[in-house]
Amino acid sequence: MSRRIFLRHLLCLVLLIGSAAGQGSELRFCLRAEPKTFDPLKVDDDASLTIRYLTGGVLVRVNRQTQGLEPELAESWKLSKDARQITFKLRRGLRFSDGAPFSADDVAYTVKRLMDPELHSSTGDAFRSGNSKVETKILAPDQIAVIFSAPVVGLDRLFDQVAIVSSHSANKDGAVLGPFMVAEYKPGANILLKRNPNYWKKDSQGRALPFLDSIRLDIQPNRDVEVLRFRRGELDLINSIDTEYYDRLASSSPAVVHDAGPSLDSEFMWFNQVATAPIPAYKRDWFRSTSFRNAISAAINRDDLSRVVFNGHAQPAVGPVSPANKFWFNSHLHAEPYKPDSALQRLLADGFRLQDGTLRDKAGNAVEFSIVTNAGNKYRERMAVLIQEDLSKIGVKVNVVTLDFPSLIERIAQKFNYEAAILGFQNVDLDPNGQMNIWLSSAENHAWNPQQKSPETAWEAEMDRLMREQASATDPKKRKAAFDRVQEIVAEQAPFIYLINKNALSAVSTSVEGASPVILHPQTYWNADRLTLHSASQASR
Amino acid sequence: MNLARTLACVVLLLVCVVSLGAGWFAPSGYARQFREAPSSPPSRQHWLGTDDIGRDRFARVLYGTRISLLLAPAAALISTLLAALVGGLAGYLGGIWLRLATGFTDLFLSLPWLFLLITVRALLPLNVSPLVSVLITFLILGLLGWAASARVLAASAQTLRSSDFVLQARATGVRGFRLFLVHVLPNLKPVLYAQFWISIPVFILSEANLGILGLGVAEPLPSWGSLLRELEGMMSFRDEPWRLVPLLLLIVVMTSFQTLLTDETEEVAA
Numbered sequence: 001m002s003r004r005i006f007l008r009h010l011l012c013l014v015l016l017i018g019s020a021a022g023q024g025s026e027l028r029f030c031l032r033a034e035p036k037t038f039d040p041l042k043v044d045d046d047a048s049l050t051i052r053y054l055t056g057g058v059l060v061r062v063n064r065q066t067q068g069l070e071p072e073l074a075e076s077w078k079l080s081k082d083a084r085q086i087t088f089k090l091r092r093g094l095r096f097s098d099g100a101p102f103s104a105d106d107v108a109y110t111v112k113r114l115m116d117p118e119l120h121s122s123t124g125d126a127f128r129s130g131n132s133k134v135e136t137k138i139l140a141p142d143q144i145a146v147i148f149s150a151p152v153v154g155l156d157r158l159f160d161q162v163a164i165v166s167s168h169s170a171n172k173d174g175a176v177l178g179p180f181m182v183a184e185y186k187p188g189a190n191i192l193l194k195r196n197p198n199y200w201k202k203d204s205q206g207r208a209l210p211f212l213d214s215i216r217l218d219i220q221p222n223r224d225v226e227v228l229r230f231r232r233g234e235l236d237l238i239n240s241i242d243t244e245y246y247d248r249l250a251s252s253s254p255a256v257v258h259d260a261g262p263s264l265d266s267e268f269m270w271f272n273q274v275a276t277a278p279i280p281a282y283k284r285d286w287f288r289s290t291s292f293r294n295a296i297s298a299a300i301n302r303d304d305l306s307r308v309v310f311n312g313h314a315q316p317a318v319g320p321v322s323p324a325n326k327f328w329f330n331s332h333l334h335a336e337p338y339k340p341d342s343a344l345q346r347l348l349a350d351g352f353r354l355q356d357g358t359l360r361d362k363a364g365n366a367v368e369f370s371i372v373t374n375a376g377n378k379y380r381e382r383m384a385v386l387i388q389e390d391l392s393k394i395g396v397k398v399n400v401v402t403l404d405f406p407s408l409i410e411r412i413a414q415k416f417n418y419e420a421a422i423l424g425f426q427n428v429d430l431d432p433n434g435q436m437n438i439w440l441s442s443a444e445n446h447a448w449n450p451q452q453k454s455p456e457t458a459w460e461a462e463m464d465r466l467m468r469e470q471a472s473a474t475d476p477k478k479r480k481a482a483f484d485r486v487q488e489i490v491a492e493q494a495p496f497i498y499l500i501n502k503n504a505l506s507a508v509s510t511s512v513e514g515a516s517p518v519i520l521h522p523q524t525y526w527n528a529d530r531l532t533l534h535s536a537s538q539a540s541r
Numbered sequence: 542m543n544l545a546r547t548l549a550c551v552v553l554l555l556v557c558v559v560s561l562g563a564g565w566f567a568p569s570g571y572a573r574q575f576r577e578a579p580s581s582p583p584s585r586q587h588w589l590g591t592d593d594i595g596r597d598r599f600a601r602v603l604y605g606t607r608i609s610l611l612l613a614p615a616a617a618l619i620s621t622l623l624a625a626l627v628g629g630l631a632g633y634l635g636g637i638w639l640r641l642a643t644g645f646t647d648l649f650l651s652l653p654w655l656f657l658l659i660t661v662r663a664l665l666p667l668n669v670s671p672l673v674s675v676l677i678t679f680l681i682l683g684l685l686g687w688a689a690s691a692r693v694l695a696a697s698a699q700t701l702r703s704s705d706f707v708l709q710a711r712a713t714g715v716r717g718f719r720l721f722l723v724h725v726l727p728n729l730k731p732v733l734y735a736q737f738w739i740s741i742p743v744f745i746l747s748e749a750n751l752g753i754l755g756l757g758v759a760e761p762l763p764s765w766g767s768l769l770r771e772l773e774g775m776m777s778f779r780d781e782p783w784r785l786v787p788l789l790l791l792i793v794v795m796t797s798f799q800t801l802l803t804d805e806t807e808e809v810a811a
Contacts, residue, residue: 248780307576309594368668369668389572399668400761404659404754
C-alpha cells in the first residue's frame with residue numbers, strides 16, 4: 001500500500017470518528033402525527049403521549065414488562081384502606097431539567113392543576129370520583145398525602161400517567177424530571193429530545209442514565225415511508241407495525257422484527273339490538289336472540305381469521321380482556337371453537353330451517369344481514385369477507401359494506417341504522433375501570449344497545465351491578481371476582497362476538513442495544529433511558 | 542387507421558373477449574377462498590397467484606376487468622345523455638336558460654366530487670348484494686359525471702343555434718323542439734360521441750379511486766380499484782412482480798383508450 005493510500009484511509013477514519021463524536025448517540029424513530037400539546041397534563045393523543053413518556057417524571061411507574069408497579073420519584077407510597085387517600089414519600093435531592101429542586105410543593109401543584117375543571121385534562125378525568133374534590137396535604141418537604149372525596153379504584157396505578165410539573169420554574173413545559181427534555185421542535189418535521197442533565201436515575205454500575213444523548217422524533221404519517229426509512233437505516237425502531245410490513249421485514253432481516261405476542265387490542269363484531277333502530281322487526285328479533293348470536297359466533301372460524309388475515313400474528317379472542325392482561329383475564333374462559341354444524345343445529349332447534357342452501361326463520365324470511373366496517377382498514381375488510389364465507393356455509397347471506405369513518409360512526413352511534421358491525425378497541429389501560437363506558441347499559445359505548453334508561457335485559461342489569469361493584473370495591477380479589485363474572489356473561493350472551501387479539505409487532509434495528517419489546521405502550525422504548533446505540537451505526541448516518 | 546390505433550383496437554378487443562370469457566378461463570371463480578394458500582406465488586392452478594385471503598388473482602383480474610369495461614360505458618352513456626339534455630338544450634335555447642344552466646354546471650363542477658361520491662354512497666341502503674352495489678356505484682358516477690360534458694355541449698349547441706342551416710330551417714317554419722331534434726341534435730353527434738368515449742376511462746379511474754379508498758364495489762366482487770389496493774404496502778417491484786398485473790392492465794387499457802381518442806379527435810378536427 002502506498003503512503004498516499006494509507007494517508008487517505010487514515011483521513012477517512014479520522015473524519016468518520018469526528019462525525020460520530022460530533023453527532024453523539026441519537027435514537028431516531030417516527031411519530032405518526034404532530035403532538036397536540038407539550039403540556040403533560042393535557043395529553044390526549046398518541047404523539048403527545050410519547051413526548052410525555054420520554055420527558056415526564058412520574059411518582060410511580062407500571063413496569064411495562066412485569067405489569068407491576070414500581071417506585072420512581074416516590075420512594076414509597078401508602079394507600080388507605082378506603083382507597084380515598086394515598087401518601088407518597090418522595091426521593092430527596094432531585095432536580096428538574098432547569099435546575100429547580102423537586103419537592104412536595106410540585107406534587108401538590110401538579111395535582112391541583114390536573115384536577116382543575118378548566119384544564120379539561122383526560123388524565124385528570126380518571127381520578128374524578130364523588131364531587132371531584134381533591135385535597136393535598138404536605139406532611140414534610142418529601143412527604144405528601146393526596147385525599148379524594150370518594151374512593152378511587154386503582155388509585156396508585158393512575159399516577160403512572162401523571163408527569164410532575166414544576167411549581168417554581170418559569171417555563172413549566174420545559175422543566176421536566178424524565179430522562180429527556182424537548183430541545184427543538186420544527187412543526188411538521190421533527191422534535192429533538194436531548195438528554196436531561198439532571199436526570200436522577202443510575203444503572204446498577206452507578207453510571208448516569210440515560211445513555212443516549214438525544215432522540216429525534218420525525219413526524220411521518222405515511223407508514224410506507226416509515227418502513228422504507230427504517231430499511232435504509234435512517235430510523236432505529238418502529239413502535240407498532242402492521243402484519244404485512246412485519247412479514248416483509250422479517251423475510252429480509254429477521255433479527256429486527258419482534259412479535260411480543262397477543263396485545264391488549266381486540267377486534268369484534270356485534271349486532272344492532274337497539275329497540276328503535278330502523279331495521280325490520282324480524283331482524284331485530286334475530287339479533288336480540290342469545291341463541292342466534294351464539295350460533296353466529298360458533299360459525300366463525302377464528303383460527304382462519306388469525307392465520308389468513310393476520311398471517312398468524314393474532315390469537316383467537318376470548319372476551320373483553322386479552323390473555324395479555326395477566327391479572328384481569330379470566331383464565332377459565334376459552335375462545336369459541338369453530339363448529340358450523342353445531343351452530344346450524346342450534347339455529348334449527350330455534351325454529352330456523354335450511355331451504356335450498358338458504359337459512360330461513362319461522363316466518364320464512366331469508367337470514368341475510370349486512371356487516372359495516374370502516375373503509376381503509378384492510379384487516380377488518382378481510383375479516384368481514386372471511387366471515388361472509390364462513391356464514392354462507394350455514395345458509396346465512398352477509399353483505400359487506402365499508403363506509404368512511406364519520407358515516408360509520410353516525411350510523412352506529414347516532415342513527416342506529418345498521419345491522420352488524422366490525423370494529424376494535426385499542427386498550428391502553430389494564431384496569432377494567434377503563435371499560436366502564438362500554439359495559440354499563442347507560443353508557444354511550446354500550447355499542448349494541450347504548451344509553452338505556454334502565455337495563456333492558458336481566459344479564460345487562462347484572463353486568464351493571466357487577467361493574468359498579470368492582471368500581472367501588474377496594475379489595476383487588478373482590479374486584480377480580482366481579483369482573484370475572486362480567487367476562488363470563490359476555491361469553492354467554494355474546495353481545496360482542498370477539499374475533500381476535502392482534503399481536504404486538506414492532507421493529508428494532510440491530511444497532512439498538514437493550515431493547516426488549518413488550519405488549520404495553522410504548523412497546524419498544526419503554527426503557528428508553530437504558531437503550532444504547534452501536535457507534536458504527538451512528539457513524540454510518 | 543394507423544398502426545397505433547389498430548393495435549389499441551386489438552388490445553381492447555382482446556381484453557374484452559378474455560374478460561367476457563372469465564368463467565371459462567378462470568373456472569375457480571373470483572370469490573372462492575383457498576385459505577390454505579393465501580398470498581401464494583403463480584402456479585399452474587393459480588396463474589397469477591392468490592390474493593391475501595387466498596382468492597385466485599387471475600380470476601379476480603378477469604372479472605374485475607369485465608365489470609369495469611361493461612359498466613363504465615353504461616355510466617358514460619348516462620352522463621352523456623344528461624349532458625346532452627342540460628348542455629345541449631341550454632345552448633340551443635340560449636338567454637336566461639343558458640345562463641342558468643352554465644351557473645348550475647359551474648356550481649356542480651366546483652363541488653369536491655370525491656367527497657360528494659363518498660357522501661352519496663354513505664346515504665345508500667346497506668343491505669344490497671354486491672352486484673347491486675356495483676350497479677349503484679356506476680350509476681352514481683354516471684349521475685354525477687355529466688357537468689364537464691354539459692359545458693362542451695352547451696358551447697357546441699350555441700354555435701349551431703346561429704349557424705346558417707338552422708337559420709334556414711327557422712325561415713322555413715321549423716320551430717321549437719322539432720328544430721332541436723331534427724337539425725341541432727344530429728349535428729351534436731360527433732361531440733356527443735367524443736364526450737362518451739372520453740368519459741369511459743374517467744369513470745374507470747373514478748371507480749378505481751373509490752375502490753382504493755375501500756368505497757367502491759362491495760366484496761367479494763372484484764373491480765380494478767379493489768385489485769389496485771393490493772399494491773398498498775408493496776415495498777419493492779422485485780418482491781412479487783405478478784401483483785403488478787392489474788396495474789399494468791389498467792395502464793394498457795387506458796393507453797389504448799387514449800390512442801383511440803387522440804386519433805378520433807384529430808379526425809374530427811380535420
